[in-house]
Amino acid sequence: MNAGNRFRSEIRHGTIQELAGKVAKESYGQYLRKLTLAKVRGFSNIEVSFDFPVTAVVGPNGGGKSTILGAAGLPYSSVPPSRFFAKSGKYDDSMQNWSIEYQLIEKGLNRKLPVLRTASFKRLKWNRTAVDRRVLIFGVERTVPxxxxxxxxxxxxxxxxxxxxxxxxxxxxxxxxxxxxxxxxxxxxxxxxxxxxxxxxxxxxxxxxxxxxxxxGAGEASVIRIIAEVEAAEENSLILIEEIENGLHPVATQRMVEYLIDVAHRRKCQVVFTTHSNDALAPLPPEAIWAALGDRVIQGKLDVRSLRAITGQVEADVVVFVEDQFARDLVATALRRDGGVELDMIEIHAMSGAAVAKNATLHHNSIPTTWQPALCFLDGDQGELADEDKQIHLLPGNSDPERTVLDDICSNLDELAAKLTLSLRLPLDRQQQVVSVIRTRRTTNRDVHLIFQQIGEDLGFLSAHDVAHAFLALWANEFPEPTKMIVDLIRQAQQRGRPTPASA
Structure with missing residues (x-):
């Protein structure tokens, strides 16, 4: 759980689950379920599934966001191929033999099975057996004043x-x-x-x-125009939007994505948009987000700022990928306690789960031009994904790091109570209350990712961030061996330089 993320979507979690369930059950009259970039630009045999009716495509400049967006429109007859894949005479010879494969839900053509289609560029033209579907395209030109x-x-x-x-x-x-x-x-x-x-x-x-x-304002006109056209479109339409955040305040960007989720729910529409904005990703579930990285893709929620690290475009000596914000804080605390590693030369990025963190590490280390090594620290219960030869390591303990830190502190809570009370910036006369709250919450808690928030609320509305950092600081000082393991692995990576490229 990212305690620092204060965004709270107005879209109910039940609505998110319902929409994802409709995709899984293929309960749509028309829906782009999957595309495979058999050969397009830098992509070869890359599959992108649309597991949620609103899909965001992120990535660095030139990473292939627009390629995926354009490919999403190509199986439909209302989208001319030149809209996204124009050919400029002899200067685009690389387009020869491009091919994209599709799995479509088209209940009007086949009520039981997916409909398969292919779009290919051969003999200087696109060849496709397109199907009819209303497609709305909103390009970046919409924000021109x-x-x-x-x-x-x-x-x-x-x-x-x-x-x-x-x-x-x-x-x-x-x-x-x-x-x-x-x-x-x-x-x-x-x-x-x-x-x-x-x-x-x-x-x-x-x-x-x-x-x-x-x-x-250009953004104001863009929002009104998009909403007016979307509300006038028929059900099951496909909506393609380039750089959704253009001209918008971050809060308006979040609200715009929430509106599109609402449209998907009300009108059975499907949306694909590109973005460089974390704000556009905030309302979406992990399965709704794809990162385009030039020659491959990664599915899952990640910080847009981590994209430069994934692709090796950073000045750090070492890049570290972890599952979430608490794991990031744990690694940073270990490095600060050690004091022997220059923190400015280590980049630590919180991803959205074990698979995303691992894949980001493998991709970074597979880039021939990347000189700095990447390491991954997964939660202790992800042993099946660990691979030390490929720099995929485990954090201390055999469970979530929150559980490990909590259990270690509680194993000696009476002796550590005074230090923890001061670390929480509370007067020492509240020491017994601190002990009582922690023991009670440890007994009643069902989701350890919420434990520091719960302890903070019981102690008088302390923030989850402050409580977590108080526990981490005390844990790093009182249990130095686990933190030493983390620091040693980072220091070894820093000293040996870039590892042998690992394949995903």
Whole structure:
């Protein structure tokens, strides 16, 4: 559990589980279930499954985010291949023999079995047997300010009058207000042509004065446009969004993703978006997130900042990957206690579980141009994933690190009570209360990831972060052998340099 993450989604956990269950049961009329990049750009035989109806694709620049996004649209006839995979004469000879394989849910074609399709580029053109599905695409150009878009110049000038005007529907205003956190009553859509292909929005100030999209924030106009089009789309539509956070405040980015999860729930839509933002990942479950790393992918929730470490684009001597924030704090505490390792030269990254941490380590160490070694420390109960030859190690104990630290402290709690009370920044006259709370919570706790939060609440609303750090500091000082093991492995890696590349 990441005690430092204060984000709390308004999407109920039950809704997340329900949506994931619908995908597992294939309870959709239309759904892109899986794609395999047999050969596309840097990818070869790479599979991406869509295990949640809202999928985020993250990655460094050039990692392949747009490749996956474009590939998601290619099996559908409404998406021209050139939208994402344009060929520029002889300069794109590498496109020859590109191939993408698909597993689709298409109940109109086969009610019982997935429908298989292939899109391939041969003889200078794309070949595909596409199926019909409504696909909405929102590219990065959506956040270009109206004043900089040449196709809107006709709306400039005192003589401009729209071909047609409509009030934004109440349900569109309601959803957009939730994302933007501002009143949108009186907003209108102004159409510039007879076929409704080109439009701008207009709003009203609190004083009743009107203003056009030329005076909107680019992110504000983007949100309203996306929501208006999504709410007008039919059920089972596919929505593709490039760089969802463009032009948005971090909180608005989170709310936008929550809106898309809500759309998936209400309207059975499927969404795929690319992002560089941790805020866009916060509302999503781990299975909804893929990291594109140039020639491979990793599924699971991770900190976007760790992507540079995974791909070796850091200046540190050693990179360490662990399962979660508590494990990260444990390793950092061990290094601080030792004092012999320069902390600025060690990067420690909390991932979202054992598999993601291990895969990140293997990928980092497999890159030929990466000079610094990566190590992985998994929780003590992940012995089946450990592989010391590939730098996949275990933290002390045979369970979650929270359990190990708690049990070690409790094994000598009466003697350590005074030190722990002071470490918690409490007066010594509360020492017996500290002991009583810890013993009670240790007995009643069902989820050890919550233990420090529970102890903090019982002691007077101390933060989980402060309680965890108090336990860790005392544990590192009183039980030096486990921390020495961690530090020794990091120091050895720092001294020997980059290990032999490991294959995933």
């Amino acid at each position: 109206a004043s900089e878009r040449q196709n809107l110049r006709r709306a400039v000038g005192s003589a401009f009058e729209a071909v047609r005007e409509t009030c934004l529907p109440d349900h569109v205003i309601d959803q957009a207000e939730k994302v933007l956190a501002k009143p949108l009553a009186g907003f209108r859509q102004l159409f510039l042509d007879d076929i409704d292909r080109l439009s701008i929005f207009s709003g009203v100030t609190a004083l009743g004065d009107g203003y056009s999209e030329f005076h909107f």
